[in-house]
Amino acid sequence: MSLPPGTAPVKAEYILTNVGRTVPDDDAAEGSTSHLNSRTDNQEPTEDGQNGSRGARKKWSKEERKNKRGANKGRRFQKVRDELELCWRVAVGKTCEFGAECRNTHSVEEYLAAKPKDLRFPPVSALGNEPPYVALSANEDEAMAAASYPSIDWSANCPVFEKTGECKHGMRCRFLGGHVRKTDEGNLELVVNEDKKAQMIVAETELNFVSGETLKQIRSKKFPHPIADTYLKHLQETKDDDNKKAEDRAPAKDLTSAASAPSTDEPEPSVISGSPAEQGEPKIQDNLSQVDTPDAPLRPAEKKRLHWNGKTYLAPLTTAGNLPFRRICVDYGADITCGEMGLANSFLQGSKEEYSLIRRHPSEKTFGVQIAGSKPQLLVPAAEILGKVCEGNLDFVDINCGCPIDLVYKTGSGSALLDAAGKLGKIIVGMNKALGDVPVTVKLRTGVKDGKNNAHKLMPRVNSEWGAAAMTLHGRTRQQRYTKLADWDYIKLCVDAVRAREAEEDLSPVPIFGGGDCYSSQDYWEKVEHSGVDGVMIGRGALIKPWIFTEIKERREWDISSRERLEEIRKFAEYGLNHFGSDTAGVNTTRRYLCEALSFQYRYVPIGLLEVLPGRLNDRPPVFRGRDELETLLASGDSRDWVKISEMFLGPTPEAWSFTPKHKSNAYDTESQG
Structure with a gap:
C-alpha cells in the first residue's frame, strides 16, 4: 500500500485505510489563552475519517481540517462532590469544633444512605487483553451489604489503605468496604493497619506540603x-x-527631557x-x-x-x-x-x-x-x-x-x-x-x-x-x-x-x-x-x-504489550487516588488527569506494527488496528473511549462529570461521555 510521505511505516496487514489520522495541533493546544467560544460538534469527522455518528467514511474537507485544528479553549473542570457531604472531621472519627454550624452533615447513617455504592479497584491479576479487559470476581457479600449498608461493598479494596495502612478520607472513601468493619454493637469502625502505617510513612508521605497558616x-x-x-x-x-x-553627564539643555523620558534599557x-x-x-x-x-x-x-x-x-x-x-x-x-x-x-x-x-x-x-x-x-x-x-x-x-x-x-x-x-x-x-x-x-x-x-x-x-x-x-x-x-x-x-x-x-x-x-x-x-x-x-x-526512560536506560526499543500498557494505566489510577484522594472528588479528579494522560498515549504506534524502527515523533500514522482488541482500543483517538478506559478502574462516571480534551481533534459531544 502506498503511503504519503511523513506517514508512519505501519505494516500493511494492520492498516485499515491509508488516510492519515488527524495530527493533534500541540502548538494551538498549548497556546490557548482564551476560555471563550468553546464548541464541540459530534458530527465532525472522527480520527478514522468517519463522522461523529460513525457513518460512512469520507475524506476531510479543508474547512473540516481547519475546524478540528487547535485547542478546546473553553475547558472547565469542576469538582464532582457527593450530593450529601459528610464533615471530614467526623469522617475520620474526630469531633467537629463547629458543631451545628458546620455546613456538612455529621450523621454517618444519613451520609451512607445517600452515598453512591462503593467502587472496586481491580488487582493486576484481573487485567487482560481481550474484553472485558478487567474481570472482577463476583461479590459474595452482596446480599449482606444490601441488608445493612447498601452503599458499602464489603469485598472492596481501597488502594490508599492497601498502600499506607490508613485511608485519610475515612467514611467518605469510595472504597470504604476495604477499611471498615462492624463492631459487636452493629456500629461501623474504621480500620488502621498500624504496622503498615509505620512502615510506609516515610516511603509514601508526600513532601513540600504548605500549611494553610503559611499560605x-x-x-x-x-x-x-x-x-x-x-x-x-x-x-x-x-x-x-x-x-x-x-543626568550629570547629560548636557544642561537635555536634563528636563532626560528626567521625564521612561527608561527603556535596564543596566x-x-x-x-x-x-x-x-x-x-x-x-x-x-x-x-x-x-x-x-x-x-x-x-x-x-x-x-x-x-x-x-x-x-x-x-x-x-x-x-x-x-x-x-x-x-x-x-x-x-x-x-x-x-x-x-x-x-x-x-x-x-x-x-x-x-x-x-x-x-x-x-x-x-x-x-x-x-x-x-x-x-x-x-x-x-x-x-x-x-x-x-x-x-x-x-x-x-x-x-x-x-x-x-x-x-x-x-x-x-x-x-x-x-x-x-x-x-x-x-x-x-x-x-x-x-x-x-x-x-x-x-x-x-x-x-x-x-x-x-x-x-x-x-x-x-x-x-x-x-x-x-x-x-x-x-x-x-x-x-x-x-x-x-x-x-x-x-x-x-x-x-x-x-x-x-x-x-x-x-x-x-x-x-x-x-x-x-x-x-x-x-x-x-x-x-x-x-x-x-x-x-x-x-x-x-x-x-x-516507558521511554526504560528504553533509554536499557538502550533498546521496547515492544510493550497492550496488557503492560493497561497495567501502567491501572498504576496511574492508583497513584492518582493516593494523591488526589479516594473520596468522590478525588476519584473524579483522578479520572480527569487519567483521561489527560490517555489523550497523549493513544498517539503511540506500537513498534511491533512498524516496518522500520525506531518510530518517529512527528510521523503521521494511518488508521490502523492493533495486534489484539485492547491494543486497538488504546489507539483510539475518541475521547469517549478514554472515559470508558477510566471506568475500568474508577467506576462509572457520574452524571455531573464531563471531560473536554485539550486537542479539538479529539473532542466529542460531552453528553456522550457519561
Missing part, C-alpha cells in the same frame, strides 16, 4: 524574605545611582564582579550562611553541584506533568523530575493551587520546581519563599526562559527573557542568593524569532557570569513552537560555546541538556553523541510513551 502569611505579606528585600533594595539604589550619573547587572567593599554594599544581617552581602560574588562551595551526567530528565509539563504521572515516569527510570511551571506572582499571592505544584513524592530522587516571572521583584522573593517552605526537599529551582505561549510571553516572562539579558542576569544572581545552597538552573529556547538565535551568546554568560548550575536548551525558537524539527546542530554550537568559556575561565563544567523530538533510545543516544549534551530532557516523548 495565609504569604497572602498577607507577613512571610519574611529578608535576603530578597535587601537584594532588591540594592538593585534600586544602583539604578538610582546610574540614573543620577547619567547590566553590576552584581557580578567586585568585592563588597568596592561596591559599597551594606551587609545583610541574617542568620542564613549563604550570603554575606546582597551582591557578593558567588563562592562555589556555597552551592550544591549538580552531577547529572548520564541521568534521564523528565521535562516540566503543564497539566500533564502532575505528581501521579511523574511517579509513573520514575518507575520507568526517570532520574530527574521537575514540577509543573508555577508563576512567581501566584506564589507571592499564596495561591493554594500554585503551591500544590511543588508537592513531591519520596520516590522522586532528584526533584526541582520550575518558576516563571518577568522581573527580579517577583522571582527573587518567590524563590526565597520556596526555599524556606521546601527546606531540605528541593534539589534545584528552574527558571523558565522558554515558554512560548502568549499568556506568559506578553507579560515579559518565559521566552521573553531571552531578549532581556540584563534582567535575566539580575534574576539568576538574586535567586542564587535567596535560595542558599539550592542550585538555580535555566531552561531556554534558541531564540525568540526565526533566524535570530541568540542562545549561543546568552548561555556562556548564564553559567560563567551569573552562576547557573545547569542549563537546558530546547532546539526551537519561540516563533517555531513545534512546527519544525529541533535544531540539534545549533544545540551543539551552544554547548561548544559554553565549554569554551568554561575552559577559558577555568570553571567546572555544568550539566547541559538538550531537548526536542526525542522519541526513542536510538534518538536519545545519537543526539547525546552528536551534540555533546549531558542528556536530553524528555517532554512529549514521555507523554506519548512514558
